Amino acid sequence: MEVFEKPWCFMFFLGLFLLLASKMSLANAKTHFHDFVVQETPVKRLCKTHNTITVNGMFPGPTLEVNNGDSLVVKVTNKAQYNVTIHWHGIRQMRTAWADGPEFVTQCPIRPEGTYTYRFTIRGQEGTLWWHAHSSWLRATVYGALIIHPTQGSSYPFPVPKRQTPILLGEWWNANPIDVLREATRTGAAPNVSDAYTINGQPGDLYNCSSTDTVIVPIDSGETHLLQVINAALNQPLFFTVANHQFTVVGADASYLKPFTTSVIMLGPGQTTDVLINGNQPPARYYLAASAYFSAQNAAFGNTTTTAILEYKSAPCPAKKGQSTPPFMPRLPAFNDTNTASAFSASLRSPEKVSVPTEIDENLFFTVGLGLNKCPPNFNSSQCQGPNGTRFTSSINNVSFVLPQNFSILQAHQQGMPGVFTTDFPANPPLSFDYTGNVSRSLWQPVPGTKVYKLKYGSRVQIVLQDTSIVTPENHPIHLHGYDFSIIAEGFGNFNPNNDTAKFNLVDPPQRNTASVPVNGWSVIRFVADNPGAWLMHCHLDVHISWGLAMVFLVENGVGEVQSLALPPEDLPIC
Numbered sequence: 001m002e003v004f005e006k007p008w009c010f011m012f013f014l015g016l017f018l019l020l021a022s023k024m025s026l027a028n029a030k031t032h033f034h035d036f037v038v039q040e041t042p043v044k045r046l047c048k049t050h051n052t053i054t055v056n057g058m059f060p061g062p063t064l065e066v067n068n069g070d071s072l073v074v075k076v077t078n079k080a081q082y083n084v085t086i087h088w089h090g091i092r093q094m095r096t097a098w099a100d101g102p103e104f105v106t107q108c109p110i111r112p113e114g115t116y117t118y119r120f121t122i123r124g125q126e127g128t129l130w131w132h133a134h135s136s137w138l139r140a141t142v143y144g145a146l147i148i149h150p151t152q153g154s155s156y157p158f159p160v161p162k163r164q165t166p167i168l169l170g171e172w173w174n175a176n177p178i179d180v181l182r183e184a185t186r187t188g189a190a191p192n193v194s195d196a197y198t199i200n201g202q203p204g205d206l207y208n209c210s211s212t213d214t215v216i217v218p219i220d221s222g223e224t225h226l227l228q229v230i231n232a233a234l235n236q237p238l239f240f241t242v243a244n245h246q247f248t249v250v251g252a253d254a255s256y257l258k259p260f261t262t263s264v265i266m267l268g269p270g271q272t273t274d275v276l277i278n279g280n281q282p283p284a285r286y287y288l289a290a291s292a293y294f295s296a297q298n299a300a301f302g303n304t305t306t307t308a309i310l311e312y313k314s315a316p317c318p319a320k321k322g323q324s325t326p327p328f329m330p331r332l333p334a335f336n337d338t339n340t341a342s343a344f345s346a347s348l349r350s351p352e353k354v355s356v357p358t359e360i361d362e363n364l365f366f367t368v369g370l371g372l373n374k375c376p377p378n379f380n381s382s383q384c385q386g387p388n389g390t391r392f393t394s395s396i397n398n399v400s401f402v403l404p405q406n407f408s409i410l411q412a413h414q415q416g417m418p419g420v421f422t423t424d425f426p427a428n429p430p431l432s433f434d435y436t437g438n439v440s441r442s443l444w445q446p447v448p449g450t451k452v453y454k455l456k457y458g459s460r461v462q463i464v465l466q467d468t469s470i471v472t473p474e475n476h477p478i479h480l481h482g483y484d485f486s487i488i489a490e491g492f493g494n495f496n497p498n499n500d501t502a503k504f505n506l507v508d509p510p511q512r513n514t515a516s517v518p519v520n521g522w523s524v525i526r527f528v529a530d531n532p533g534a535w536l537m538h539c540h541l542d543v544h545i546s547w548g549l550a551m552v553f554l555v556e557n558g559v560g561e562v563q564s565l566a567l568p569p570e571d572l573p574i575c
């Protein structure tokens, strides 16, 4: 009582209370320690056993579960024969770019027998992310879910689901994926397409030798189940659906969304989507299924369907083998159903008004697409097996990205080391042309380079990502490391600055780390460069990043420690 009669006393106790409360919430935040051993493990799929690179012998790798605000300490030991790094896909890594993972961008690879401990804190992100190798094509099998639960003591902006299940969509080769990439690098042709799509590592009932291992997802009548869907496929955007049920979409890329219902979702590689399903159908077995969304022309793709089974606990037991009724099969969109893909994309909204920069300091226009290199004079025909004796390539603004080999870009930047990269990545394409039209062959060959684009701390950035029809138009999942961005508009054809700005949503655009740039179209994204470091932006189709569809933003330090990159960890691998 006395306290409230003396305002200074009240202020003192209030201060003490706030101090204790903040200490307590810090005390609630946990640090999770994990050991990842990258190793070769025999894995049997599609009737054959392959020595496969895994983490801890698991395929897919371990699911990490944390709360928003927690820290992760993951010691990675490389017991495999390849260089490796691990990327924490979508984690913002505020001031901890050294833990981001892409090889030769933020670190040199962890060599065979080497170790590196990734240390970082999750700040202001809730939902589904994932981790994967970021070296060569190792992520074909080196990946797992990273689930971020709400901050301790808070909850979801929707009723708490009874169960949660990560659904990792993947691709499987009846070969060593590293050999597939090496072969493509040697021949200049497109790499072999995968032999199967997978759900949690299993192809499912529609493939040979797979049905006994088909993944079962349990559900009970009346309960709500959260599916944390991740497209971990190497090269393929995928449709995902479930027989006789609707999805309620509630999040993507670890940001919440205004809930809406749909029967099918589309995810480009790198993207995640959280969906609720309700056990409101007669107790039985229903297929969950994924198949390709393929938007390129005159190219091969995997035209198969992976399945898992949504099984009601009270479903009648399957009778003897061969006698059970098969699960209900959903109808999937056609492989080229761009209307369904873009309708889904257009449905995504943040739950509330978000802070999107309205003034822009850096107005960037990036063309993204493929190209063909003429056969170099010292190459023979077996090395130029791309279309008409060429080699495939890819670029942003006509620069085909080349990784450095003797330093990481971040290390070179931090040490002021010259000769590793140049800072002249162009803000605009060198030529403007009809990007989505019939592009003259004289424009098809980009220039290789290790070029970065510098951003001042705090600059407000807009990027128009414009697909080109060079070789073929295609939907490109463009992923930015270290940031979430707002996707403020998307459309088809060439972006027109005179009238397409009318479509900008500066109120409740979705926040994502990967944008599926529409085939023969464009996406406009915005973000504030408030995280210093070297941040890769690239197509998440690994075949395209291998050809050079990437660039790096170098975000400078701001003022003081809280706006500056931390010092590199002592065990940071060097080249």
Ligand SMILES: *[C@@H]1O[C@H](CO)[C@@H](O)[C@H](O)[C@H]1NC(C)=O
Pocket: 174, 175, 176, 179, 180, 183, 192
């Ligand atoms: C790619 O496919 C071709 C044709 O099926 C096959 O001969 C070749 O061995 C495959 N390459 C790899 C690395 O599996």
Ligand SMILES: *[C@@H]1O[C@H](CO)[C@@H](O)[C@H](O)[C@H]1NC(C)=O
Pocket: 206, 207, 208, 304
């Ligand atoms: C299953 O095997 C048969 C015979 O080898 C083959 O013709 C068929 O294409 C295979 N199916 C799948 C989905 O791989």
Ligand SMILES: *[C@@H]1O[C@H](CO)[C@@H](O)[C@H](O)[C@H]1NC(C)=O
Pocket: 303, 335
């Ligand atoms: C995909 O496979 C189905 C048969 O499973 C076939 O009818 C269809 O023509 C194929 N489509 C393409 C584009 O290859």
Ligand SMILES: *[C@@H]1O[C@H](CO)[C@@H](O)[C@H](O)[C@H]1NC(C)=O
Pocket: 334, 336, 337, 338
């Ligand atoms: C999709 O491909 C089929 C051939 O498999 C073709 O008949 C159809 O016109 C295509 N649809 C679109 C929208 O391109």
Ligand SMILES: *[C@@H]1O[C@H](CO)[C@@H](O)[C@H](O)[C@H]1NC(C)=O
Pocket: 380, 381, 382, 383
């Ligand atoms: C082409 O060149 C490569 C690398 O120099 C060599 O290994 C290969 O044998 C050559 N192939 C032919 C057909 O000459």
Ligand SMILES: *[C@@H]1O[C@H](CO)[C@@H](O)[C@H](O)[C@H]1NC(C)=O
Pocket: 387, 388, 471
């Ligand atoms: C390859 O050459 C043929 C014949 O000249 C032409 O029709 C085709 O468009 C060319 N393809 C590419 C990808 O350049």
Ligand SMILES: *[C@@H]1O[C@H](CO)[C@@H](O)[C@H](O)[C@H]1NC(C)=O
Pocket: 404, 405, 406, 407, 417, 418, 419, 420
């Ligand atoms: C690093 O390698 C590049 C070429 O890859 C070379 O130009 C540069 O001089 C090298 N820098 C150092 C410090 O060795």
Ligand SMILES: *[C@@H]1O[C@H](CO)[C@@H](O)[C@H](O)[C@H]1NC(C)=O
Pocket: 438, 439, 440, 441
């Ligand atoms: C594209 O332009 C070239 C000339 O630059 C022309 O030969 C070709 O016929 C055109 N193709 C189409 C589909 O218009």
Ligand SMILES: *[C@@H]1O[C@H](CO)[C@@H](O)[C@H](O)[C@H]1NC(C)=O
Pocket: 398, 429, 430, 431, 442, 443, 444, 445, 446, 447
């Ligand atoms: C890319 O640069 C090369 C070399 O300057 C040039 O030949 C080509 O036309 C350029 N293409 C585009 C799309 O700017």
Ligand SMILES: *[C@@H]1O[C@H](CO)[C@@H](O)[C@H](O)[C@H]1NC(C)=O
Pocket: 496, 498, 499, 500
């Ligand atoms: C935008 O303007 C261009 C010409 O500048 C025109 O071709 C296009 O149809 C316009 N689009 C809309 C939606 O008005």
Ligand SMILES: *[C@@H]1O[C@H](CO)[C@@H](O)[C@H](O)[C@H]1NC(C)=O
Pocket: 082, 083, 108, 109, 111, 405, 574, 575
């Ligand atoms: C592994 O990375 C180192 C640089 O750290 C490089 O020199 C070496 O060639 C790489 N090894 C392989 C097999 O790529």
Ligand SMILES: [Cu+2]
Pocket: 475, 476, 477, 539, 540, 541, 544, 549
């Ligand atoms: Cu791409």
